Amino acid sequence: RRALRYLMFLKEKRCGKIKARGCADGRRQRVYKTKEETSAPTVKTESVFLTAAIEAFERRCVMTVDLPGAFMHADIDELIHVKFEGVLEEMLVRVDPRLYSKYVVMEKGNKAIYVKLKKALYGTLQAALLFWKNLSSFLIDELGFEANPYDQCVVNKNINGSQCTILWHVDDLKISHRDQDVLEQIHDKLQDRYGKEAPLTVNRGKTHDYLGMELDYSVDGKVIIRMCDYIERLLEEAPEDMNGVATSPAAHHLFTVNKTDPVKLDNKKAELFHHIVAQLLYLSKRVRGDLMTAVAFLTTRVSSPDTDDYKKLARCVRYLRATKDLPLTLEIDKGGQLQWWVDASFAVHDNMRSHTGAVMTMGKGAVMGLSTKQKINTKSSTEAELVGVDDAMPMVLWTRNFLISQGFQITDNVVYQDNQSAILLERNGRRSSGRRTRNIDIRYFFATDRIKKGDFRVEFCPTDDMLADFFTKPIQGSLFRKFRNIILNISDDQNTTEVSPQECVGTGPYEMNNRT
Numbered sequence: 001r002r003a004l005r006y007l008m009f010l011k012e013k014r015c016g017k018i019k020a021r022g023c024a025d026g027r028r029q030r031v032y033k034t035k036e037e038t039s040a041p042t043v044k045t046e047s048v049f050l051t052a053a054i055e056a057f058e059r060r061c062v063m064t065v066d067l068p069g070a071f072m073h074a075d076i077d078e079l080i081h082v083k084f085e086g087v088l089e090e091m092l093v094r095v096d097p098r099l100y101s102k103y104v105v106m107e108k109g110n111k112a113i114y115v116k117l118k119k120a121l122y123g124t125l126q127a128a129l130l131f132w133k134n135l136s137s138f139l140i141d142e143l144g145f146e147a148n149p150y151d152q153c154v155v156n157k158n159i160n161g162s163q164c165t166i167l168w169h170v171d172d173l174k175i176s177h178r179d180q181d182v183l184e185q186i187h188d189k190l191q192d193r194y195g196k197e198a199p200l201t202v203n204r205g206k207t208h209d210y211l212g213m214e215l216d217y218s219v220d221g222k223v224i225i226r227m228c229d230y231i232e233r234l235l236e237e238a239p240e241d242m243n244g245v246a247t248s249p250a251a252h253h254l255f256t257v258n259k260t261d262p263v264k265l266d267n268k269k270a271e272l273f274h275h276i277v278a279q280l281l282y283l284s285k286r287v288r289g290d291l292m293t294a295v296a297f298l299t300t301r302v303s304s305p306d307t308d309d310y311k312k313l314a315r316c317v318r319y320l321r322a323t324k325d326l327p328l329t330l331e332i333d334k335g336g337q338l339q340w341w342v343d344a345s346f347a348v349h350d351n352m353r354s355h356t357g358a359v360m361t362m363g364k365g366a367v368m369g370l371s372t373k374q375k376i377n378t379k380s381s382t383e384a385e386l387v388g389v390d391d392a393m394p395m396v397l398w399t400r401n402f403l404i405s406q407g408f409q410i411t412d413n414v415v416y417q418d419n420q421s422a423i424l425l426e427r428n429g430r431r432s433s434g435r436r437t438r439n440i441d442i443r444y445f446f447a448t449d450r451i452k453k454g455d456f457r458v459e460f461c462p463t464d465d466m467l468a469d470f471f472t473k474p475i476q477g478s479l480f481r482k483f484r485n486i487i488l489n490i491s492d493d494q495n496t497t498e499v500s501p502q503e504c505v506g507t508g509p510y511e512m513n514n515r516t
Helices: 026-031 045-057 087-095 097-103 127-142 180-194 228-237 267-284 289-299 307-322 381-405 420-432 442-452 467-471 477-488
Strands: 004-012 018-024 061-066 081-085 105-107 110-116 146-148 151-159 162-169 172-177 201-204 207-210 213-216 223-226 328-332 337-345 355-361 366-373 412-417 457-460
Touching: 004 026, 045 151, 045 162, 045 172, 045 223, 045 328, 045 366, 045 381, 061 180, 061 207, 081 087, 087 097, 087 110, 097 110, 127 146, 127 151, 162 180, 172 180, 172 207, 180 201, 228 267, 228 307, 267 289, 267 307, 289 307, 289 355, 289 366, 289 467, 289 477, 337 381, 337 467, 355 381, 355 467, 366 381, 366 467, 366 477, 381 412, 381 420, 381 442, 420 442, 420 457, 442 457, 467 477
Parallel strands: 004 081, 337 412, 412 457
Antiparallel strands: 004 018, 061 172, 061 201, 081 110, 105 110, 146 151, 151 162, 162 172, 207 213, 213 223, 223 328, 337 355, 355 366
């Protein structure tokens, strides 16, 4: 009764090949498996971007590798039975009648075969963790790499006087070193270990398809990141009432919610709304940071969207259609200087909560971005700015620690803000707190301790140059294009679709008034 059903999935790959994958239906395991036994580390998206920027800066050679039948290289760690039935049972008997025929049993008039697992199979809840242990042990214990303590799927080793970095997401590896011969030697070792049944899938050169993103190192000192296929599929699936183009992803009334007479979406349309918002969230967290503010708001509406929310989503999709070819370009041009811009819009949400925006660059192009609704209500813009820095603090500290562990020389880690009062509170703590700021929770002075320790410093930035403003409110016109181009590290002529006001499809009363 506890046996897991065996399933076979077929899918067509982008190249046209048909890929088959057998897996177990692991739902029965959820009854007795804990999260610690089933969750496996995967490389952080931020680690992929940071290492890619370093690879471009150091002019490294890059290789991406896909390990075939990854989970099958790890032994299962408990007694698990799997049930083959129907067509799958017939196929096994046809493959080897003498071996399998004697194990066929009849259950309610249907034939079935029960087998005991020897290897970790796709679908079993512990398979990913078992393979992660297998691969990390091979890289660290046998090949001599050292894990980055801030990402368990990034390892490094000094080879021939230069750093070699390997990171992986399940069975997809990205390997980099200045010498191509070093990459070939590592490939041969991986082939000996994991390529006995089938050869590794390897990509060499300047362009790599990794985790659904195209990493292009063909321009010296830069890495250009695109998700063209993903965007095309998203636009193809979008309904017809989202056709057309727009000049920006959101109008000025983005955060305005209709509380008087909202018209809720029916179940089918609400499900579509949720699906498209999830797709845009995935896209904005990777290569299209210019969508992040609009998507951050839309994610707060997926539980009960109304027609106004649907119109705001439609505008975001139309903007994406007008700018579908825009890439993200990262380059390091200031050595080890990390620059952060952190800002907050006070009480912009319908429950009077503020909105935090943050962005980080190592020279040109946003390596990281943050746009999120704050978790508490604040009494002033100063307090909102302080909470905003606290929201960004995990990213600020993790990035610094990760890069130091990568051996990257950091000369400065500066956070820019446009609120002098907040800066004084962060630098001096309670000593700069007056009657109006005594209410602020002590935990939001955590930044003061980190500044004193030298982990980062805070500097003033004029509001007109506050890049994080882009992630706190729906900016329009020339200022929107200016900040977008800085964040994506592009020029105006890279926007291949020119949009005129007549082409834009209105989504609310503010459309034409706020368009330049």
